[in-house]
Amino acid sequence: MLTTSPNSTNVPTIAQFLNSGTPGQIKIGHSFTTTSEKVLEPHEHLFVAGEAQSHVYQVLEGVLCIYELLPDGRRQVVTFCYPGDLIGADNMARLTHNAESLCAARVRCIPLKAMDRLISSEPGFSQALLNVLSTELAETRDQLLSLGRKSAREKVATFLLRISRRNEREGIDATQLHLPMTRAEIADYLGLTIETVSRNFTKLKVAGVIGLPSSTLVQVNDIDRLELFADGGEHQ
Amino acid sequence: MLTTSPNSTNVPTIAQFLNSGTPGQIKIGHSFTTTSEKVLEPHEHLFVAGEAQSHVYQVLEGVLCIYELLPDGRRQVVTFCYPGDLIGADNMARLTHNAESLCAARVRCIPLKAMDRLISSEPGFSQALLNVLSTELAETRDQLLSLGRKSAREKVATFLLRISRRNEREGIDATQLHLPMTRAEIADYLGLTIETVSRNFTKLKVAGVIGLPSSTLVQVNDIDRLELFADGGEHQ
DNA sequence: CGATCTTTTGAAAGCTTTCAATCCAAGTGG
């Protein structure tokens, strides 16, 4: 699997395994395991730091964020999780991470025992998991570059670009970006304050790169220039 | 494996698999695969962004860094790799990442085909790999918190604390920290400039938390206060 | 339509960077 790209077709994806039974079931070997679903209100926690891990979750609907806290309350959003994404596949992190829904959401709860059985009895499942973790690691490292070396405007542009590309992958219009998160959540993701995030949305709007029909809807007018802004090619 | 902690003993570690044969060999099933070694000069590249991936590497001696670049040359060091660490186990990242030795180093080169065979024929190998990636992901997310939400002094304190803890795990004196990297490399890791890194080493020294016998040797005088500094408990 | 929460905008403060100079350690050659 190490030789295959994430989009390669000869290794099944996690989704294919998890959707191998009828809805609410996972086929493991020749038997089926029933999985439960959990409905989350907006801003409800799926788990908080320090809890023993009982399940791995798959987002079915809505968007969640994973975040870390400092003792004094400063917060860093580590990633946003969209439908299809797996939460908790990285078993190590449970001591320090929290998971919270941004909006009404629904997740499938997969008991750890089922994960273990999938790993040991479904050939290819652990490869699929390795692919998931590899991709997450690469994206997280990319975010390190944003947080460590980019200006506020570059961070915001990079953030929008990432959403646009996700849309593209999902076959959704890559120029109409719906933001399910507040400015505060974007700020905590980008290592900025609410005000700086807002100011830089405005800057991109004034520059004509984006439009802001509403605060949660971004219209990308010029994706090439947005890319320039994202890594500093366009100065101001 | 998802239920086991990284230190659990019922899942072999990657190292145990890779050292299963005589030196220079890896036992895969009932056969052996010969692995080569590569010696690196200080500041020699193991690979650069865009190269096709041919091997996974295991650090045997010395320290390397993985880094990413922006088009204008700004650099973000993503991680430092010490003996025992695996480089390239995350197959996705090879397009954007570079690996460079900080000092004279030696790595074992494991062909991707051997990795694939290990994954498919050695039960537990992919679990061990999942553990490695999980740990890396957790550490990288922790670094996100540093880069996004910590002040320069907190970043430097966190950095030193991390090295101290690594020493502890390795059974080395946790109060004598040898830094194999320059201030520039630390700066690129922490998202700061050389000068800011230097100033904050000095601040910690003046505060009595550390001593600096030389620029590459840190004496930790008070690890509890260093921890306070690391997450903002001690203001100044 | 008032109440509340989020977003936006403004001005001053603060922290890190930038620019510059000095210091220091190590290696070289006279």
Place this chain on the structure above:
DNA sequence: CCACTTGGATTGAAAGCTTTCAAAAGATCG
């Protein structure tokens, strides 16, 4: 053995970008 060179580290002062503090503008909901 010591002056000289060189690259890294440290320190200083000014500039710059983001934050903080504050207020106004919008949006949502009963």
